[in-house]
Amino acid sequence: MSLKAAQNQSSPAGPSSDSSKALYGGTSTRRITVHDIAAATERGEKWPMLTAYDAMTASVFDEAGIPVMLVGDSMGNVHLGYETTVPVTMDEIALLSAAVVRGTRRAMVVADLPFGSYQEGPVQALRNATRLIKESGVGAVKLEGGERSHEQIRLLVEAGIPVMAHIGLTPQSVNAMGYRVQGRGEEAAQQLLRDAKAVQDAGAFAVVLELVPAELAAEVTRTLHIPTVGIGAGAGTDAQVLVYTDMVGLTGGKVPRFTKQYANLRKVLGDAAKEFADEVVGGTFPAAEHTFH
Numbered sequence: 313m314s315l316k317a318a319q320n321q322s323s324p325a326g327p328s329s330d331s332s333k334a335l336y337g338g339t340s341t342r343r344i345t346v347h348d349i350a351a352a353t354e355r356g357e358k359w360p361m362l363t364a365y366d367a368m369t370a371s372v373f374d375e376a377g378i379p380v381m382l383v384g385d386s387m388g389n390v391h392l393g394y395e396t397t398v399p400v401t402m403d404e405i406a407l408l409s410a411a412v413v414r415g416t417r418r419a420m421v422v423a424d425l426p427f428g429s430y431q432e433g434p435v436q437a438l439r440n441a442t443r444l445i446k447e448s449g450v451g452a453v454k455l456e457g458g459e460r461s462h463e464q465i466r467l468l469v470e471a472g473i474p475v476m477a478h479i480g481l482t483p484q485s486v487n488a489m490g491y492r493v494q495g496r497g498e499e500a501a502q503q504l505l506r507d508a509k510a511v512q513d514a515g516a517f518a519v520v521l522e523l524v525p526a527e528l529a530a531e532v533t534r535t536l537h538i539p540t541v542g543i544g545a546g547a548g549t550d551a552q553v554l555v556y557t558d559m560v561g562l563t564g565g566k567v568p569r570f571t572k573q574y575a576n577l578r579k580v581l582g583d584a585a586k587e588f589a590d591e592v593v594g595g596t597f598p599a600a601e602h603t604f605h
């Protein structure tokens with residue numbers, strides 16, 4: 313049970329009383345909305361979120377029941393070969409978001425607003441978020457920053473665009489902050505709490521907490537009524553998100569310590585490629601059953 317669930321113990325239904333409604337494992341096949349996410353959090357359910365960047369992978373996760381899919385700007389690192397998320401463009405996010413929407417029937421698809429697409433101010437944020445809603449068909453957008461982004465969040469929400477916020481480590485600011493744990497020390501912890509309250513007050517429906525101490529993430533989770541989505545933030549958040557290529561062992565090189573590898577697809581893909589190559593060189597592929605006369 314999540315920490316927020318403990319607060320909801322007094323609700324008449326009690327936590328997870330009707331499993332058919334569950335965000336993960338439920339029976340509903342229609343597209344999940346922000347209302348479903350709020351209701352699940354109210355019931356005390358913990359829920360999973362994964363990144364996806366293409367229709368095929370998204371359909372696998374959709375069929376597995378993953379209720380929320382993030383078209384993360386981590387596509388810059390894992391799919392486009394950039395060092396950071398900073399160079400990712402609106403065109404890249406728009407294209408891959410449309411693919412993820414086409415590959416899913418049930419999941420709510422959230423698209424990251426990339427660096428430079430909302431920092432100029434609320435009007436720029438609204439223009440770019442509107443494009444992702446209209447052109448790509450996503451259900452919500454995500455942007456980085458707490459107090460510093462509250463005006464952008466407010467305008468988007470007023471315009472009818474659900475916003476997921478993202479505080480703690482904000483990778484688009486890597487040039488200023490590096491990849492360090494955030495919220496360590498009393499002053500930084502107070503700032504994180506202010507950021508969390510600012511995004512909730514601005515109308516965000518959820519907030520990602522990236523790379524913050526578990527005790528602080530749990531405190532934020534208890535303080536807010538909107539769900540917290542942790543990545544490197546311990547077990548006390550309402551939801552958890554991972555970059556899917558980290559989860560399946562596909563990412564090359566160094567991965568953050570907070571990721572857990574549930575498969576080794578890098579080895580599976582490499583072995584399949586070698587076997588194919590060996591058979592081509594050895595003349596055993598194609599065989600009779602792959603051949604037309």
Ligand SMILES: Nc1nc(=O)c2c([nH]1)NC[C@@H]1CN(c3ccc(C(=O)N[C@@H](CCC(=O)O)C(=O)O)cc3)CN21
Pocket residue numbers: 385386389390397481483491492493523555557558563567568569570
């Ligand atoms: N493949 C991938 N996985 C991710 O989780 C991810 C991306 N890419 N790209 C966008 C951001 C960048 N992220 C990162 C990148 C590096 C660290 C990192 O080096 N963390 C250190 C801990 C640092 C500390 O102790 O202060 C680590 O060893 O995990 C963390 C998150 C998370 N996101």
Ligand SMILES: CC(C)C(=O)C(=O)O
Pocket residue numbers: 363382383384385386387424478520522543553554555
């Ligand atoms: C790691 C998640 C939260 C993200 O922002 C991304 O994948 O871009």
Ligand SMILES: [Mg+2]
Pocket residue numbers: 384385386397424
């Ligand atoms: Mg991101």
